[in-house]
Amino acid sequence: MQLKQSLLTYLDKLWCGNCQVPASLLFEVSDDTKTTTILASFRLSLGLCLFAELLGYFFITLGLSASRPIWTFITGVILKISGGLIGAFFQNKSGTFLSLELQKYLKKLSSHSLEIRSFLTDRGCSEQEISSLQSLPSEVYQSELTGYQRARVLNIGAPISCGLALFANADVVTSLIVIFLGLASFPIGENFFKETIFRRDSELRLGLASQLLEFVGKIYREHVWLTAKVNFLSQLPLLLFSIRLIWNGSGQLLSTFFGLTQGLVGLTGTLAFQNARVAAIRTTDMALHLINALSSPYLIVTPQRWNDHCKSEGEDEVSIFTKLEDGVLLKNFAPILPFKEKEIFSLSSIIPSGSICILKALSGKGKSTFLLSLNHLIEHKGDFFFIEDGKILNVHKLSRNEFESKIFFFREENADKGMRLVDLFKKITFIKNEPFLQDAKTHFDKLLVDLAWNCPDNLIQHEINNIEANKKSVFPNKMLDFLKNLRKRQSDQIQSFFNASGGNLVTDRIVPERNFSTLSSGEKRRITILLALESCKAIKSIRLVILDEPLTHLDETNINYQMQVLQELQELPLPPSILIISHLFVIEMKNKLLKVQEIEL
Numbered sequence: 001m002q003l004k005q006s007l008l009t010y011l012d013k014l015w016c017g018n019c020q021v022p023a024s025l026l027f028e029v030s031d032d033t034k035t036t037t038i039l040a041s042f043r044l045s046l047g048l049c050l051f052a053e054l055l056g057y058f059f060i061t062l063g064l065s066a067s068r069p070i071w072t073f074i075t076g077v078i079l080k081i082s083g084g085l086i087g088a089f090f091q092n093k094s095g096t097f098l099s100l101e102l103q104k105y106l107k108k109l110s111s112h113s114l115e116i117r118s119f120l121t122d123r124g125c126s127e128q129e130i131s132s133l134q135s136l137p138s139e140v141y142q143s144e145l146t147g148y149q150r151a152r153v154l155n156i157g158a159p160i161s162c163g164l165a166l167f168a169n170a171d172v173v174t175s176l177i178v179i180f181l182g183l184a185s186f187p188i189g190e191n192f193f194k195e196t197i198f199r200r201d202s203e204l205r206l207g208l209a210s211q212l213l214e215f216v217g218k219i220y221r222e223h224v225w226l227t228a229k230v231n232f233l234s235q236l237p238l239l240l241f242s243i244r245l246i247w248n249g250s251g252q253l254l255s256t257f258f259g260l261t262q263g264l265v266g267l268t269g270t271l272a273f274q275n276a277r278v279a280a281i282r283t284t285d286m287a288l289h290l291i292n293a294l295s296s297p298y299l300i301v302t303p304q305r306w307n308d309h310c311k312s313e314g315e316d317e318v319s320i321f322t323k324l325e326d327g328v329l330l331k332n333f334a335p336i337l338p339f340k341e342k343e344i345f346s347l348s349s350i351i352p353s354g355s356i357c358i359l360k361a362l363s364g365k366g367k368s369t370f371l372l373s374l375n376h377l378i379e380h381k382g383d384f385f386f387i388e389d390g391k392i393l394n395v396h397k398l399s400r401n402e403f404e405s406k407i408f409f410f411r412e413e414n415a416d417k418g419m420r421l422v423d424l425f426k427k428i429t430f431i432k433n434e435p436f437l438q439d440a441k442t443h444f445d446k447l448l449v450d451l452a453w454n455c456p457d458n459l460i461q462h463e464i465n466n467i468e469a470n471k472k473s474v475f476p477n478k479m480l481d482f483l484k485n486l487r488k489r490q491s492d493q494i495q496s497f498f499n500a501s502g503g504n505l506v507t508d509r510i511v512p513e514r515n516f517s518t519l520s521s522g523e524k525r526r527i528t529i530l531l532a533l534e535s536c537k538a539i540k541s542i543r544l545v546i547l548d549e550p551l552t553h554l555d556e557t558n559i560n561y562q563m564q565v566l567q568e569l570q571e572l573p574l575p576p577s578i579l580i581i582s583h584l585f586v587i588e589m590k591n592k593l594l595k596v597q598e599i600e601l
Contacts, residue, residue, distance in 0.1 A: 008023075008036075008040040008041060008044060009023055009024040009036055009037075009040050011040070011043075011044060011047075012024070012039070012040035012043050015047065015149055016043075016284075017149065018281055018284060018285075019143070019148045019280040019281055019284055020143060020144065020148075020149065020280065020284055021098060021140060021284055021287045021288065021291070023035075023036040023037075023038075023039035023040040023043070024040075025288065025291050026039060026098075026101055026291075027304070028291055028292075028294075028295035028302075028304065029101075029291055029294050029295050029303075029304060029305075035101060038097060039094055039097055039098060039101075042090050042094035043090070043094055045086075045090040046087050046090040046091055046094065046147075046150065049082075049083045049084075049086045049087030049090060050083065050087055050150055050154070050157075051083075052079045052082065052083030052086075052087075053079065053080055053084055053087065053154065053158075054153075054154075054157045054158065054161045055076075055079045055083075055161070056076045056077065056078070056079030056080025056081070056083055057076070057157075057158045057161040057162050057165075058076065058161040058162070058164060058165045059072055059073065059075045059076030059079060059165070060073060060076030060077060060080060060165075061161070061162040061165035061166060061169075062076070062165040062168055062169065063075070063076055065169045068169075087150070091144060091147055091150070092144075092145065094144050095140070095141040095142070095143075095144030095145050096141065098140055098144060099137040099138065099140055099141040099144075100137070102136060102137045102140060102287065102290070103137045136283070136286055136287060136290065139286075140283055140284075140287055142283075143280045143283045143284065146280065148280045156182050157182070158182070159179065159181050159182030160178075160179055160182040160183070162178050162182075163175045163177075163178035163179030163182060164179070166178060167179075297379065298336075298378055298379050299377065299378055299379075300376045300377060300378065300379060301377065303400065306376075306399075309376070309379065309396070310396040324350065324387050324390070324392070325350075325352040325353065325387065326352065326353045326387050326388055326389065326390070327350060327351050327352035327353045327355065327387050327543075327577045328350070328351045328384075328385070328386060328387070328543065328544050328577040328579075329349075329351075329383075329384075329385040329386075329387055329392065330347055330348055330349050330350075330351075330383070330384055331348050331382055331384075331385065332346050332347075332381070332382035332383065333346065333347045333348070333373075333374075333380060333381075333382035333383065333384060334347070334380060334381040334382050335366060335369045335370045335372075335374075335380050336369075336373070336378070336379045336380055337366070337369060343381065344365075344366035344369055344370070345365075345366065345601055347370075347382075347599070347601075349597075349599060351544075351577035351578070351579060351597075352577065352595070353574075353575050353576065354570045354571075354572075354575035354576075354577075354595060355570070355577065355578070355595035355596070355597065356566070356570070356578045356579075356580060356589070356595060356596045356597070357578070357579050357580070357596075357597050357598075357599060358580045358586055358589060358590075358596060358597070358598045358599070359579060359580065359581050359582075359599050359601065360582065360583045360586060360598065360599065360600040360601065361581055361582075362583050362601075365601045366601070367548075367581055367601075370581075370601075371409065371411075371546065371548065371581065374409075374579075375407060375409050375546075376395070376400075376403060383396075384396075386406060386543050386544075405539070405541040405542070406541055406542060406543045406544060407542065407543070407545075407546065408531075408532050408535050408542050408544070408545045408546065409546040410528050410531060410532070411548075412516075412524050412528060415516050415517065416456075417515075417517045418456065418458060418515065419456070419515065419516050419517070420456070420457045420458060420512065420513055420514060420515055421494060421510075421511075421513070421514050421515075421516055421527065422457045422487075422490050422491060422494055422512040422513065423456055423457055423516075424516060424527070424531055425490070425493075425494050425497070425512075425531065425534065426453075426454075426490075427535065427538070428531075428535055428537075428538045428539075429489075429490050429493050429494065430453070431538045431539075432489075432538075433453075433486070433489055433490070433493075436486070436489065437449055437453060440482050440486075443482075444476075444478070444479055444482065448474075448475060448476075448479065449482075451474070452475065452479070452482070452483055452486060453486070457487065457512075457513065460483060460487060461487070461513075463475055463483065464480065464483050464484060464487070467479075467480045467483075468480070490512065491511075491512040491513070494512040495511070495512055497530055498510055498512075498530075501526065501530050501561065501565065502561050502564075503526060503557060503558040503560075503561035504522065504523055504558050505523070505526050505530065509523075510523065520553070521552070522553040522554045522558060525549070525550055525551070525552065525553055525554060525562070526554070526558060526561070526562065528547070528550070529547060529550050529565045529566070532545050532565075532569065533565050533568055533569055536569060536575075536576055537572065540574060542576050543576050543577065544576055544577050544579065545569060545576045545577070545578045545579070546579045547578065547579070547580045547581070548581045548582075549581065549582050549584065550562055550566075550580060550582070551584065551585040551588070551589070552582075552584055552585075559585070563588075563589070563592050563593065566578070566589075567593065570593070570594065570595065
């Protein structure tokens with residue numbers, strides 16, 4: 001089995017070159033070897049179909065001779081069509097599979113986008129390319145579907161197959177010409193790519209980035225001349241066929257014409273397809289950069305990295321601590337500065353359930369690195385324990401999903417720019433709306449009901465508008481009332497949260513349909529702590545709430561409202577431990593809140 005996997009991935013790597021993402025790289029982000037085997041198998045199947053296509057070209061050319069039986073031609077047509085159709089199926093499967101795999105890990109970008117952005121910038125990616133990361137799965141899918149490697153094999157192999165058939169039909173001169181065209185297409189295409197297409201793409205990339213229009217105009221003028229040369233080559237089949245007809249009469253007319261046509265189509269196709277090659281290389285490079293970033297030893301994002309981290313870190317249930325209150329325990333917890341492998345500080349602390357630990361951290365002390373380490377997004381040393389019912393559990397004994405279910409941490413800067421407030425509260429409102437959704441699944445397509453729930457609110461609103469205007473929609477007209485009721489239920493529920501929270505959240509400016517990114521800094525602070533409270537009420541597994549400067553950018557009235565929310569968190573039936581990162585309002589919190597401890601970094 002291991003030999004089979006190695007052979008598959010080796011052949012896959014040869015096939016991909018620098019135009020597609022090798023299947024072996026998926027293992028860098030996934031601990032499941034099946035992912036690499038499945039993708040490599042799809043591509044191997046495509047290769048076999050491609051071989052059938054080339055045989056089809058041979059038998060079609062052979063069968064077009066008047067001296068050959070009709071079944072020769074029919075065999076070629078069957079091989080050509082079936083190879084093309086089945087090959088396209090496997091192309092689609094590999095593109096879909098790879099796209100979905102990448103989407104799994106792109107979800108994590110919202111938690112550590114700053115680190116990923118820094119990593120990709122250091123590796124020569126432009127701002128525009130990094131900003132397009134979210135569209136990478138669809139671009140990878142298109143690269144698989146376009147299939148530069150498949151096109152290159154066809155552009156070289158089809159003329160050679162046709163040439164061999166012409167040779168078998170005793171049309172030696174034409175055979176040699178067609179075979180030469182097939183063999184020549186590779187070096188000509190490589191030279192055309194390196195000296196023109198790739199250089200032009202690189203120059204255009206730099207010209208557009210620098211906004212030097214004179215330089216960009218020069219590149220476009222050169223491209224016009226190159227296009228004219230390629231168009232001239234596309235007319236050569238007719239010219240060569242005319243010369244062949246005048247020189248040697250009409251014998252083997254059909255097979256000659258077909259062979260010459262495929263020879264020149266292969267050559268011109270090789271040249272014309274170099275533009276697609278540039279796009280494929282750029283997409284593949286971005287995917288490789290992303291996979292390298294996600295599998296970096298400094299990040300803990302993928303299943304593979306989580307397993308590696310948990311194997312190297314953590315003690316068994318600690319016996320030296322006895323009779324501890326439920327809560328959170330940090331033991332020699334030391335964040336590591338990414339790329340420098342340097343510990344910033346070491347921290348040991350116990351935060352009992354319902355109590356508050358204020359971590360005073362001035363700018364430059366490593367606050368962001370500490371928070372990312374605590375959330376196990378970047379590497380660290382030391383241990384982190386949850387204490388529940390007197391039992392001490394090292395987080396390194398948990399799965400990633402189990403760990404994340406126990407922590408509330410929301411980074412304002414990582415919220416999608418188009419995210420509405422209603423989208424922020426989806427996890428919470430799902431619990432209240434689950435019976436409504438389950439009932440809807442008995443009347444409508446289950447997948448469409450799930451889509452309606454998970455889709456951003458602005459897109460659902462757009463689909464409702466389409467249905468009401470009798471325009472095409474993803475959802476059938478009969479789902480209109482369901483979609484409207486779903487939006488209204490969520491909106492009413494979230495508005496009730498705002499009303500109960502008071503202060504600057506009870507104004508006409510704050511509505512569930514408002515974009516989070518358009519809020520003031522103070523309003524964002526209020527929303528974040530409200531989100532923490534409602535999350536703890538709805539999701540009982542949360543044992544630690546992390547808040548970053550929750551009282552900054554607020555006036556005295558809203559500071560008091562924030563204090564009330566913190567009190568509510570402390571007084572929940574199953575209260576979480578609360579970690580507040582702040583160097584401001586520390587005295588005020590210690591005076592107004594109970595069970596507060598202070599640690600200064």
